[in-house]
């Protein structure tokens with residue numbers, strides 16, 4: 441059939457039929473259609489709705505849900521919906537290749553919809569599928585797509601299998617936009633993205649970042665594209681991290697911190713009177729700030745190390761400095777890792793290859809856990825992914841939930857409150873899962 445006038449309606453009919461069966465939770469009608477490759481992830485061209493969105497949103501809000509799976513708001517299942525049937529449909533869709541993180545026109549993934557409606561069981565199914573997909577992508581080298589640009593966002597798994605750059609990038613901290621949610625799989629554009637009038641996205645990568653000019657403000661450090669490198673609202677997270685990395689804040693510890701930023705965590709480490717305190721920092725502007733007169737980490741600090749210890753700022757990328765520390769036989773009781781402009785491959789490389797040689801047997805390792813934190817479902821998926829990868833590297837991780845009062849702290853909306861002047865809200869979930877890692881016993 442060459443005439444597009446004939447093709448378009450039949451394509452639409454296919455999509456609409458699938459979406460209808462999905463929203464009716466009609467598994468029998470859906471199953472034969474799902475045998476055809478691609479059908480599990482069709483998208484309505486107007487609404488961006490996929491069969492997963494349809495199956496989940498048709499459930500409506502769970503009883504007693506005020507809009508999300510907040511505390512005490514267990515999705516109990518509305519009387520009118522047979523949630524078991526919905527679960528079967530969602531499971532079948534995943535078996536048939538449905539994509540867990542496609543965005544609809546409202547910018548929601550199926551998991552976002554389940555969360556908003558308080559449908560906990562469906563939400564968990566999406567998270568499980570997300571973890572499976574991301575682990576698979578990692579195995580296939582999907583995370584290697586370091587320099588993914590906007591055009592990459594729409595790639596589907598098949599394209600990635602062919603070795604092209606794709607959506608396998610996990611946002612660790614700031615910078616990249618919603619790289620952890622899929623755009624439209626055919627065009628690479630987010631459906632109706634213009635609706636939200638977002639600033640055009642510019643990819644952040646380590647090389648460009650380390651060359652960029654920085655803006656130091658009292659409460660934030662920005663790169664030249666106004667991406668938030670570090671912000672003062674994270675002070676409580678840094679405080680809790682130090683408290684958990686150094687139980688009882690015992691003096692005399694050997695500490696390694698990677699990424700100085702605003703020096704928030706280093707000031708806290710410094711206050712514990714460590715035996716050794718090594719800082720690795722790569723950005724020339726941050727390094728100049730550290731060397732400025734009156735800095736807390738200048739020559740006077742370096743000279744103040746107790747006997748047998750060492751206080752030092754290493755200038756350079758951790759990728760170059762860390763092998764030298766290993767060679768020198770340095771060992772640490774607490775290691776913290778918090779860089780900017782790097783993706784998950786680098787964090788994973790650090791804990792898989794280097795922590796084993798740098799951390800004392802009873803030592804503790806932590807990192808800024810911003811993995812996918814611009815979206816709740818992605819955050820939950822990537823917390824599990826990192827847990828599995830840490831396990832693979834021989835480490836146990838314990839997450840401590842730190843509430844983040846988004847509204848109270850002025851973090852609720854893009855471009856407002858704390859985010860004023862910051863290009864993108866990189867943290868949009870109301871709890872921070874603080875990881876403390878130790879060697880498996």
Ligand SMILES: C[S@@+](CC[C@H](N)C(=O)[O-])C[C@H]1O[C@@H](n2cnc3c(N)ncnc32)[C@H](O)[C@@H]1O
Pocket residue numbers: 613646669670678698699700701702703704705706720721722723726756757758759778779780781782
């Ligand atoms: C988010 S800030 C760290 C904030 C810090 N935790 C604090 O409490 O202020 C990230 C820092 O890592 C630095 N950085 C980025 N890539 C790096 C690399 N490869 N090696 C060392 N430092 C790096 C950045 O220049 C920046 O100063």
